[in-house]
Amino acid sequence: MKKRIISFLIAVVCCISCLSLAGCGKKKSQVYFLNFKPEAASVYEEIAKTYEEETGVKVKVVTAAANTYEQTLKSEIAKSDAPTIFQVNGPIGYDEWSDYCLDIKDSKLYSFLSDDSLAIKEDGGVYAVPYVVEGYGIIYNNAIMDKYFALKNKKTDIDSVDEIDSFEELKAVVEDMSANLEALGIDGVFASTSLASGEDWRWQTHLLNIPLYHEFRENEEYDDPTLAGLNTKDIKFKYSDNFKKVFDLYTENSITGKTLLGSKSTADSMAEFALGQVAMVQNGNWAWSQIAEVEGNTVDEDDIKFMPIYTGVEGEKNQGLCIGTENYIAINKNATEEQQKASLAFLEWLFSSDKGKDYVTNRLDFITPFKTFSEDELPDDPLAREVVRYMNDDSYETVPWIFTSFPSEEFKSSVGSGMLDYVQGGKKWDELAKIVKDKWKSER
Numbered sequence: 001m002k003k004r005i006i007s008f009l010i011a012v013v014c015c016i017s018c019l020s021l022a023g024c025g026k027k028k029s030q031v032y033f034l035n036f037k038p039e040a041a042s043v044y045e046e047i048a049k050t051y052e053e054e055t056g057v058k059v060k061v062v063t064a065a066a067n068t069y070e071q072t073l074k075s076e077i078a079k080s081d082a083p084t085i086f087q088v089n090g091p092i093g094y095d096e097w098s099d100y101c102l103d104i105k106d107s108k109l110y111s112f113l114s115d116d117s118l119a120i121k122e123d124g125g126v127y128a129v130p131y132v133v134e135g136y137g138i139i140y141n142n143a144i145m146d147k148y149f150a151l152k153n154k155k156t157d158i159d160s161v162d163e164i165d166s167f168e169e170l171k172a173v174v175e176d177m178s179a180n181l182e183a184l185g186i187d188g189v190f191a192s193t194s195l196a197s198g199e200d201w202r203w204q205t206h207l208l209n210i211p212l213y214h215e216f217r218e219n220e221e222y223d224d225p226t227l228a229g230l231n232t233k234d235i236k237f238k239y240s241d242n243f244k245k246v247f248d249l250y251t252e253n254s255i256t257g258k259t260l261l262g263s264k265s266t267a268d269s270m271a272e273f274a275l276g277q278v279a280m281v282q283n284g285n286w287a288w289s290q291i292a293e294v295e296g297n298t299v300d301e302d303d304i305k306f307m308p309i310y311t312g313v314e315g316e317k318n319q320g321l322c323i324g325t326e327n328y329i330a331i332n333k334n335a336t337e338e339q340q341k342a343s344l345a346f347l348e349w350l351f352s353s354d355k356g357k358d359y360v361t362n363r364l365d366f367i368t369p370f371k372t373f374s375e376d377e378l379p380d381d382p383l384a385r386e387v388v389r390y391m392n393d394d395s396y397e398t399v400p401w402i403f404t405s406f407p408s409e410e411f412k413s414s415v416g417s418g419m420l421d422y423v424q425g426g427k428k429w430d431e432l433a434k435i436v437k438d439k440w441k442s443e444r
Helices: 002-027 038-056 067-075 092-101 142-149 168-179 201-207 209-216 225-230 240-254 256-263 267-274 287-291 337-350 354-363 382-392 407-424 429-443
Strands: 033-037 059-063 084-089 120-122 125-130 134-140 188-190 278-286 304-307 320-323 329-330 395-400
Touching: 002 059, 033 038, 033 067, 033 337, 038 059, 059 209, 067 084, 067 092, 067 240, 084 092, 084 337, 092 120, 092 125, 092 225, 134 142, 142 168, 142 382, 168 188, 168 240, 201 209, 201 240, 201 278, 201 407, 209 225, 209 240, 209 395, 240 256, 240 429, 256 407, 267 278, 267 287, 278 287, 287 304, 304 382, 320 382, 329 337, 329 382, 337 354, 407 429
Parallel strands: 033 059, 033 084, 188 278, 320 395
Antiparallel strands: 084 329, 120 125, 125 329, 134 278, 134 304, 134 320
């Protein structure tokens, strides 16, 4: 009898131990998110807490210190308890971490994308999706544009910005506006083309993005034009003349003479736009804060709009804004299937549930590329709304940020310096084009 009681007690203890271990197993992190953005660390921790309260699934958030993400990821990914969600820096980062990226083409997260061309793809698979995007193009003051369209003596038959869908139409409108500066109450159509050292990124990076995108997209060996750029040792600069067309349009119809552009900054050009001195300026949605903060700002928020940067390339009628990011989410291919599913479920909740979207828009301040967000759930600034409008309109074809494939900062600096020499008359365009090709080859 005593032996039976002892055996029974042992069995009970074993059962309790097993239950305890099972409970511990449930508490173990199913999701491990390695965060790239230190400024968002506290928000992500709050998001994780909310998600656990709602679903019972624990999300471990680890944030890498500023400028140490790659180093931290290399250390963490080798551990037995490795990140199940991590970030790659666009196609360049994917090239480094492709062995760890799960194919998520069948996931809800991928289906949420409003423009699936933004995803990182290879051989029919989808391996990373952007979670925050930015866009750039030609910012224009709609009040000034409407004033032009109302002119009785205008030489074009274009009556609204919506009718401009090619370089030739843009050029005709801009040059006619230049002939009517006094009637329009402006000092130039375009703001200053800032070419001071360190201030030329809008041209040697953002503007150059467009002709090289068109060249790399013709490389049939790669699905992604950025990957094509990364693997191109010699560029033809096939669309050099298109680059020249739009750059000349900017500088020849500017508030500032060509010889003075070497002293101009981006802040100068944004102030010119904010004060109503010009009708247009090339920049991105991040420029909203620059416009809003200019003392004496005269531009009404509702009049701040985007149009694409047209360069005269065949088929550009449907071209949209240049939209991209260096912030892509990937799922660890080496995590367990349970962890992978849990990680996707967490991200899908974050970008589709009411609570998750509220965090994304109002706490993280992201412009997301997901169609799960309505207009009422967007960041409250005019340029962010414009980026989302273009992303969600299937009639436009987004131009991706292939400048992430540019070989070096030295390459970009050399191009910028050459552009300044060109506008000041020290170099001919053919010489500038040679710099672009030669520097690409030597820096690659």
